[in-house]
Amino acid sequence: MPTTLENWNPGKAENRHPEMTYEEKEKLFLEVKEDPRYEDFLYGCYECGICVSSCPSARFYDYSPRVIAQAMAREDVERIYDIISEDIWNCAQCFSCVRCPRGNNPGGLVTLLREVAVRNGLQETRDVLQGYSRVIYKVMLKGNQVSPDMLQPDFFPDWGPWVAQFSANMPVWRKAIPVDTLRGVTDAAWRTERKTLLELYTIWFETGNMDIIKEIDEGLYDLLAEVMQEELEDQ
Amino acid sequence: MTTTVEEILERKSHAVIRDPEVAPIVDLREELFELEARGEVIVQRVPENHVEVTTKFGRKKKIPIDHTWHHKSCGQCGHIPGYTSSIFWLHRQFDLDYLDPKDQTSCTGWNYYASGASNATAQAAVMSRNFAAAYETGYFPMIHCGTSYGHYKEVREQLIHHKGLRDEVRRVLDKMGKPLVIPEELVHYSEWIHVMRKRIAEKQTVDMSAITATVHPACHYYKIVVEDAIYDPEIYGGQRMATVTATLQALGMNVADYSTWYDCCGFGFRHILVQRDFTRSFANLRKIEVMKNEVNPDVTVTHDTGCVTTLDKSQFAAKAHDRKVGIPVLSDAQVSALAMGAHPFRVVQMHWHSTDWRPFMDKLGVDWQKYWDEFQGDLELIRSGQKAGITWEDADKPVVNVA
Ligand code: SF4
Ligand code: SF4
Numbered sequence: 001m002p003t004t005l006e007n008w009n010p011g012k013a014e015n016r017h018p019e020m021t022y023e024e025k026e027k028l029f030l031e032v033k034e035d036p037r038y039e040d041f042l043y044g045c046y047e048c049g050i051c052v053s054s055c056p057s058a059r060f061y062d063y064s065p066r067v068i069a070q071a072m073a074r075e076d077v078e079r080i081y082d083i084i085s086e087d088i089w090n091c092a093q094c095f096s097c098v099r100c101p102r103g104n105n106p107g108g109l110v111t112l113l114r115e116v117a118v119r120n121g122l123q124e125t126r127d128v129l130q131g132y133s134r135v136i137y138k139v140m141l142k143g144n145q146v147s148p149d150m151l152q153p154d155f156f157p158d159w160g161p162w163v164a165q166f167s168a169n170m171p172v173w174r175k176a177i178p179v180d181t182l183r184g185v186t187d188a189a190w191r192t193e194r195k196t197l198l199e200l201y202t203i204w205f206e207t208g209n210m211d212i213i214k215e216i217d218e219g220l221y222d223l224l225a226e227v228m229q230e231e232l233e234d235q
Numbered sequence: 236m237t238t239t240v241e242e243i244l245e246r247k248s249h250a251v252i253r254d255p256e257v258a259p260i261v262d263l264r265e266e267l268f269e270l271e272a273r274g275e276v277i278v279q280r281v282p283e284n285h286v287e288v289t290t291k292f293g294r295k296k297k298i299p300i301d302h303t304w305h306h307k308s309c310g311q312c313g314h315i316p317g318y319t320s321s322i323f324w325l326h327r328q329f330d331l332d333y334l335d336p337k338d339q340t341s342c343t344g345w346n347y348y349a350s351g352a353s354n355a356t357a358q359a360a361v362m363s364r365n366f367a368a369a370y371e372t373g374y375f376p377m378i379h380c381g382t383s384y385g386h387y388k389e390v391r392e393q394l395i396h397h398k399g400l401r402d403e404v405r406r407v408l409d410k411m412g413k414p415l416v417i418p419e420e421l422v423h424y425s426e427w428i429h430v431m432r433k434r435i436a437e438k439q440t441v442d443m444s445a446i447t448a449t450v451h452p453a454c455h456y457y458k459i460v461v462e463d464a465i466y467d468p469e470i471y472g473g474q475r476m477a478t479v480t481a482t483l484q485a486l487g488m489n490v491a492d493y494s495t496w497y498d499c500c501g502f503g504f505r506h507i508l509v510q511r512d513f514t515r516s517f518a519n520l521r522k523i524e525v526m527k528n529e530v531n532p533d534v535t536v537t538h539d540t541g542c543v544t545t546l547d548k549s550q551f552a553a554k555a556h557d558r559k560v561g562i563p564v565l566s567d568a569q570v571s572a573l574a575m576g577a578h579p580f581r582v583v584q585m586h587w588h589s590t591d592w593r594p595f596m597d598k599l600g601v602d603w604q605k606y607w608d609e610f611q612g613d614l615e616l617i618r619s620g621q622k623a624g625i626t627w628e629d630a631d632k633p634v635v636n637v638a
Contacts, residue, residue, distance in 0.1 A: 036397045037355065056499050056517050092503035092513075093348040095385070095458040114351030125351075131509035132350050139309075144341040146313030158511060160551030162589045175617050175624035176610070177316045178581065179323055181307070181335050183624045189312035193337045199364055199411045200340050206407045207357035216352060 013071070013079035025081040031116045032072075032080075032109075041108035045069040051097035051106050063090040065097045065106030072109060080113075085124045088113045121215035133220045136213065140224050143192040143200055148174060148185075198235055201228040260292050261462045266395050267417060275401060276394075277416045279370050286430040288465045291457075291476075296465070297420050298430045299377065301331035304369040305424075308380030309341045310540035317584025318540065320630070321572035322379060322424050324582045327631055328575060329434065333377075338368040344386035345541075349504035355393060359400055360407045362390045367413035377422050381539025384423040385455025388463055391417060423456060425538035426465055428567050429478045432485040440576035440636040441599055444487040448570075449532040449562075450479045451522065451546065453539035454499045479538050479567045486574045491530035495521050501549070502541040518549035519560055527559045534595050535562050536570055550590045563592040576633030579603055580610035581625050600637040 015022070032038060051065040052058045058065065068087065071079040091110040098105050117125040139145035151166040166173070174186050181190040204210050205228070214221040264278075271278045281297040290296050303326075311318040326333045343361050347353040369376040378384045394401055394417065405415050428435070457464035457476045467477035470484075475496070483490050501517030503510070523546060526532055537543055547564040554560055565573075569583050579585050579601065585592050586607075596603040613629070616622035 035355075036399065037393060040393075040396070054497060056501060056503070056521070057513075059521070060513050060516060088351075089505070092499060092501070092506060092517075094454040094499035094503070096454060096497065096499060098458055098461065111348070111351065115354060118351045119354075129350050129352065132352075132505060135508065136346055136350060136352055139341055139343055139346045143339075144307075144309040144312070145343070145345055146309040148313050148316075151314065156548070158515065158552045159548045160589050162551075166587065169614075172614050172617050173586070174316075176581070176613055177320055177584065178625050178627050178630040179312075179316065179320050179335060181337055182312050182316055182319060183626075189309045189341070190307050190339075191337050192340060196338050196340060196368070199413075200361070202410055203357055203360045203364065203407055206410060207354060207360055207403075209353055209357045212352055212354065 012074070012076050013082060015078050017078075017081055017085065020081065022077065026077050028084060028116055028120060029075070029077050029080050031119070032112050035112050035115075037108065037112060041105040041112065042069065042072055043103045045073045045104065046102050048101065051100050051104070054096040054099055055106075056092050056094060056096065057090045061090040063087055065091075065110075068109055068113075069100070069102075069104050069106050084113050084117050085122060088117065089125075089128045118212055118216055126216050129216055133217055136217075137220060137224065140200075140204060140213075141197075141227060142188040143197050144189040147188050149187050194231075198231060201232055204228070259462070260294055262294050263392060263395055264419060267419070270395065270401075275415070277370065277414050279366070279375060279416050279418045281419050281422075282375050288426065288430060289467065291462050291464055291466050294462065296426075296463070298422055298426045299375045300427070300430070301326075301333065302374055303331075303377040303422075303427075304334045304336055304372060304374035306339055306342075306365060306369070306376050306378045306380075306383060307335075308383060308540045309345060310544055311379055315540065315543055315566075315584075315587055317569055317582065317587060318543065318566045319379065320582050320584060321566070321568040321577065324572050324577055324630065325428070325431070325435070325568065325575070327627065328438065328633070329431070334372055334374045336368065336372070338372075339365055342380070342383035342386050344382050345504060347386070348382070349508070355390075355400060356403045356407070358386070359390050359394055359404045362387050363394075363404050363408055363415055363417075364411065364413060366416045366418060367408065369418075370414070370416040375422075376418055377424055377427060379424050379540075381423065381453035381455045382541060384421060385459035387421050388460035391421060392460055421463065423478075423538070425456070425478045425482075425567055428482055428571055429465055432482045432571075435482070435571045435575060436485045436487075438633075439486060439574045440633060440638050441574050441601065442487065442638050443483075443570075443574055443599065444489075445598055446534065446595075447489045447491050447530060447532045448483050449491055449493055449526045449530060449535045450483065450496070451500060451535055451537040451542055452476050452479065452496065453537055453542050456538060479536055482567050482571065483536060486570065491532055493526045493529045495525045498522060500537070500542040500545040502545045507541070507545060514545055515549045515552055518545050519553040519558055522546060523550060523553070523560045523562055524558060526562060532562060533598055534570070535564050536567055537564065538567050547588055547590050561590060563588065563590050563595045565592075573599070573601075573635070576635040578610075578630060578634050579606045581613070581630040586610075601635055606634070
């Protein structure tokens with residue numbers, strides 16, 4: 001059957017989110033499309049499923065990089081909104097899907113969709129990121145994001161009894177590391193100069209990163225902004 | 236809508252031409268040098284002392300041997316410090332000049348991949364600030380973390396291709412008086428180990444020929460900007476990355492294949508923190524159990540922070556459910572240091588690992604108890620205030636010799 005204007009987009013999604021108008025959903029999609037990286041990440045879709053076969057998230061969730069690429073290639077605004085409000089948070093960002101013979105990067109598309117979801121402060125996004133604030137806080141104030149003092153049995157009970165040992169021995173074990181920037185440091189991954197941290201704060205403010213945080217977690221924004229502003233003023 | 240249906244159909248109709256005889260040879264450096272000629276960026280050159288290797292589609296990549304600026308990793312330094320100390324220890328054993336900077340931030344890639352709470356300009360500015368800091372010292376960046384490495388490859392490509400992004404990043408860097416510097420090559424520490432593997436084997440004091448190992452190749456090393464990973468026809472016929480596997484073979488290990496080698500470890504960025512059921516299930520069901528069932532290795536070796544953490548820490552819960560698990564997880568840096576007789580605790584810091592590593596050490600013939608007792612002595616001195624900490628002076632000397 002030849003492809004015509006009427007049949008080119010079979011299976012177009014129904015409106016599952018009537019609380020939002022089509023125009024609002026379309027605006028979100030256009031934001032994704034305007035990103036200069038969009039053209040690098042999407043070339044169409046053969047619907048071959050190669051990306052799905054290598055996708056870890058597709059094994060454990062009702063999730064498919066093929067559906068993402070396909071919905072975007074077809075510009076199916078309703079389905080893209082379904083994806084942006086839920087699916088994107090299942091992606092493991094492993095980029096196994098770049099095996100795509102069409103040259104797509106579905107993981108990259110997810111990155112763009114996440115950025116738009118965050119920038120627009122979608123409620124689902126705020127909910128999903130609640131548990132993540134601690135890490136955002138850490139990276140912004142310490143310059144690196146995995147500190148040894150996070151290794152506490154109540155955060156990682158499923159990591160076994162060793163976590164209790166790491167935590168109990170932390171101060172002395174950290175002193176017993178020969179690397180100069182690590183020795184004795186427990187609240188950051190490595191020792192970072194104050195000047196370097198101030199430069200990082202400058203980047204967050206100048207690139208609008210702080211406004212993004214404000215969209216998703218106002219409390220976190222206030223906390224970070226206060227500390228950073230003070231530090232920058234002291235400079 | 237700005238795109239018409241006809242435009243979409245037109246776009247979908249283009250076939251991708253694939254000619255196996257003409258593999259794509261992508262060399263971003265050509266565009267990079269053009270940008271430099273136009274005065275847009277500074278390109279930091281790989282130092283004189285380097286080795287050339289072949290990448291996926293045949294490009295020659297320069298791997299510096301010394302005069303390197305070590306871009307550390309949040310996860311390594313935070314949770315697996317023996318990973319970092321092994322990398323530095325190896326440099327020290329060969330008397331190679333390196334810098335362990337404090338003027339470095341995280342690439343912030345973990346936060347970005349996990350939460351989307353950042354943007355392209357911020358990510359590019361963080362990378363460029365770090366690279367400018369390296370450039371100011373004259374040392375060439377060597378990246379410890381697989382995620383930082385993959386992320387920087389992605390950002391570098393974006394910076395080269397999008398003028399608007401470059402202009403924005405330059406505006407931000409101007410505020411700190413830093414130039415826009417892009418290194419000629421992005422180099423991962425495991426590539427340094429790869430080119431040093433024969434020299435490492437020459438100094439080997441621990442026989443590893445009784446060991447069967449599996450390799451978990453880190454996704455962000457070879458899946459992001461695929462053309463920038465090392466391949467070698469001698470390793471899996473050039474059909475898989477050569478890094479790590481070639482190192483273990485040079486150390487005399489038997490590297491065994493398993494069917495889910497292409498799968499990720501299950502880290503998932505946000506998953507490992509807030510949806511750990513996914514991470515745990517994937518790590519155990521798709522990786523550890525498959526390795527165990529198919530080849531029953533003594534150790535599995537990888538070259539990224541997130542992979543070591545995920546594969547190592549996920550096994551405890553699975554053991555509680557009587558799953559077939561129990562494979563120690565190390566990085567190629569740690570294995571290389573062990574091979575050259577590094578102290579298992581002062582340098583390799585085995586005690587930060589969760590899955591039982593003792594059977595592996597026993598099989599190597601390393602009397603780990605002796606070194607553990609010695610390390611307990613160090614800790615006592617630190618506790619009692621007689622010693623401020625372990626220094627390179629305490630840790631430099633190779634101590635294990637069971638060849
Ligand atoms: S990046 Fe996301 S979509 Fe792609 S394979 Fe990994 S989990 Fe799946
Ligand atoms: S691999 Fe590429 S072409 Fe095939 S279904 Fe996935 S996105 Fe579409």
